[in-house]
Amino acid sequence: DTAVSQTPKYLVTQMGNDKSIKCEQNLGHDTMYWYKQDSKKFLKIMFSYNNKELIINETVPNRFSPKSPDKAHLNLHINSLELGDSAVYFCASSQTRNTDTQYFGPGTRLTVL
């Protein structure tokens, strides 16, 4: 069984479009994260939610809006996509906000044309 799953795995879209990426974890964890990995493999945290509450909000354009309908799901909506948004987006979860180990999803490769 997949612990942290993301859909879609690949997303190709035009500049200016709006798209969403979904993440679900079946580990019973309280905390979920979104990371962006650029073409140089640099991994940077974007957001973190703990029990549906936003706890980390890095310097990210407000075109990016996370939504957590329940603690098992954390979706990422991106408005007005730009070329620079092309990256691999990883969802992760941890048991609590203070727990060491994060479990990562397989990633969503977003390509903006």
Next chain:
Amino acid sequence: AQSVTQLGSHVSVSEGALVLLRCNYSSSVPPYLFWYVQYPNQGLQLLLKYTSAATLVKGINGFEAEFKKSETSFHLTKPSAHMSDAAEYFCAVRGGYQKVTFGTGTKLQVIP
């Protein structure tokens, strides 16, 4: 504030040779340190972690790392490289209750 520096974006070793991937950290509080591995087209997987217990930490797949406070280092080693070890390796640090900060990664190539 916290940061991680991984020395060498690419490391090549022969199959059977020692693997050494370097990581130095900076943290204003006693850190938690991690090594993650990323295989092609996959997410990150935890290899091992240091959480202020034993300074020599053993992880999966024969990897281990030693926390050296005096050198602010947490280098990853494996005595004998296997072809399946070829991947990207990320060192990460968390100081106290802060978010985890990842290094820029080291790509390990294993030559037959």
